[in-house]
Amino acid sequence: MSAKKVTEATAIQEDKASQVLREIMAGDPVRIALSVLLGFIIGAIFMVVFNQDVVSSWSQFGSDPNYALSTVWWTIQDGYGALFTGSIYNIDSASFFEGIRPLTETLRFAAPLIMAGLGVALTFRVGLFNIGATGQIMMGLAGATFVSTRLHMPIILHMLVAVLAAVICAMIWGVIVGILKARTGAHEVIVTIMLNYVATSFFTYLLREPNLLLEANGGGTPKSDNPDDSAKLGALLGPEFNLHYGVIFAVLAVFAYWWLMERSTFGFRFKMVGHNASAARAAGIKVENTFIWALAISAAFAGLAAANQGLSVDGGLTASIEAGIGFDAITVALLGGSRAGGVVMAGLLFGAFKAGSSTMQVAGVSPEVLGVVKALIVLFIAAPPIIKAFYRLPKPSIKIVESAQKAKAAKVVK
């Protein structure tokens, strides 16, 4: 079979895949909010059912029902209260300045999720199931780590070069996916999964080799030197806070994404290909090239997330610095409906989960509950009938316009 034929055959299958993607993304904000709410409700059930106090109090439900019910209430309040304290505002703190610290932590955790999430969101809009952010972040980390530990430059310039290196390395990884898809018809899901493995192992290999990225006097553990201070993302609000300049990059990335998708002709063509590739082809757009461009730009956003991680560490980094961001990015993009504003909101929510999980643990609630909530939210968004059945939402009535139209047409006739 010729390469051309392969692309045409896969195009049909992709139409189905991107149909699913479109349906998920078409989720209106109300439905997403309801999914989040339902996720929290089920998370609360988890907290209650697996809590020792509650279980023992319910064994005495007959003699003291008030006590049993109040333990349920207090468990939920403690759990989600700790999440609030850990991620938004600490009421117990001495000053406002100190109290707001959890919010800055949320921002710090949200920044890379938002940047990587925007990357995944972009490919979703083009109709591609891209799950390669992990690999792209790994390659970005390799670039950033090389520049920040092996090259020495003046302050600010060093940081900018390191960020650029992360972006370019990630883009190369994205373009490989695009070219394989455009030229051979290889499906991006398979390619990105496999390239994730390659990139993770490659980065670890670099960290292991003394002549490459292994720290000076390093031993068996794959770990890099501490980045030069000149290359680090500086503190944004002074030394009391961990928040650094990565969040500024995130804000810039959000605006760039918004302009690209909502204002530019590139975004218009991206969306056209995502919604109807054959109409795009008939409108003179080279669909295969669009895939390559989309994957390249998408990877650039992942590269920013990599720079955020690699240039904010104290004392060397290992591959674990990726911290599951590449995978969470998929969830963030889905939850955010692949829109700039939505991705910001979803990124903040997931950032809050990360920031609040330690305080939840202190309050005696297993932070894995948040993992369940996260997963359930996405599950509900991906399976709209569940949410519709749960809240008894009415079926959408698209035909309104048409019947209004017929009424109008009837008037014209008279």
Place this chain on the structure above:
Amino acid sequence: MKLELRNITKRFGTLTANDNISLTLEPGEIHSLLGENGAGKSTLMNVLYGLLQPDEGQILIDDKPVKFNGPGDAMAAGIGMVHQHFMLIPVFTVAENVVLGNEPTSKLGGLDLEKARALVKEISDRFGFEIDPDAKIQDLPVGAQQRVEIIKSLARNAKALVLDEPTAVLTPQETDELMDIMRGLAKSGTSIIFITHKLREVQQVSDRITVIRQGKVVASPSPKSSASELASLMVGREVDLNVTRKPAKVGAETLVIRDLTVLDDRQHQMVDGVSFTVRDGEVFAIAGVQGNGQTELAEAILGLRKIHSGSIQVAGRDLTKSTVREVLEAGLGYIPEDRKKDGLVGDFTIAENLMLDGSFGPPFANGFQIDFANRDRIADELIAEFDIRTPSATTLVKQLSGGNQQKVVVARELGRELKVLVASQPTRGVDVGSVEFIHEQIIAARDSGKSVIIISTELDEVLALADRIAVMYRGKIVGIVDAKTTREKLGKMMAGIAA
């Protein structure tokens, strides 16, 4: 068997697709159901076939109420449906297809094909179908495949047949044969519901006609009514079925196609050494039964499909190896045969769809940024000029009716500077009112000196618009004739018999 639909109402959300419709089918009667796309014909038939449950009303067979929970119930009650798209397995024989799902078995439980063959032969002989039970479906012409579908229903003792737009895929001769078959079936007591929007056929074959408009029965005209009377009932106002036009003022030969050969995705030769020229100011129609290479020809002209050999020139410029974008920029406008697949992005607004191929430069783009002011201004102008009935330019295209969707495509293509317009099935699935309008626009394009190609399987459309007619059969042009050629002669050419 007497079949009656009594006071059927079916709602989808706020839309009432069937509003209190009653319909009676006497034994041995051909009852035509006439209505535009979206009038509610398909919904009514899906209710009859058990695919949808009515919100109100009931179905009666021989005056006894029945309830169908699925097509199985309807078939068991003696109702057969021949869909527009055949439900046949191409690599199976006729006999195998006919018994599929209802196979006769031998004593040991094996498939008894002998019984199946005998059954097909018996039905085929009784009605003069001339179908060989051992022929593979893929080797049969479309008309014969349709007869296999009818045999399938008759083999299950159908007493009432529903034929859904059965002539859409047939040549005029095959259509005539089908009409004969329908009369024969009716004479033997089988009743037929004939769904169509082609007025000529309704006049030829009906015992009774019911016209549906916007979900309601609006009239039961006599079968002797004239075509324009029927059309007016269907649309709800006076309709002029004739396209008025001045004689063509032809100019230079702008589109020149030489020895064009095009392959389809499976490497079959779909266009086979086709040559023709189209002059400015004329409508050149390509007629033919669907699937004889017209689609591939249109795609090749646009640059969507690779050209195997031969050449295409527009205004002296060679476009044989050009990309779609280059072809569009050379001044070619394209109305695809499947607007939902190739012409529109349903989830985009009207304004966005009107700039679909214009994102590379002015007036829609200003550098890398979309010029929203221009986009919205042009959208408002085109909506007014092309009479697109919509609440606003920001309405999603998928929410428009078929006719208005097609007007969006026509507006986009005619809204820019063109030399050549290629219109493939320009009025398929479009209401009669919009057909009129789109035909006027095509003639206006011709009168303003553009070269126009119409690719249509509807002979009426070809005869209404064309100045010259080429007929395609199995990838070749059978002949190029003038517009005064008779329907009979064109019909023969469509079956491959050279003039």
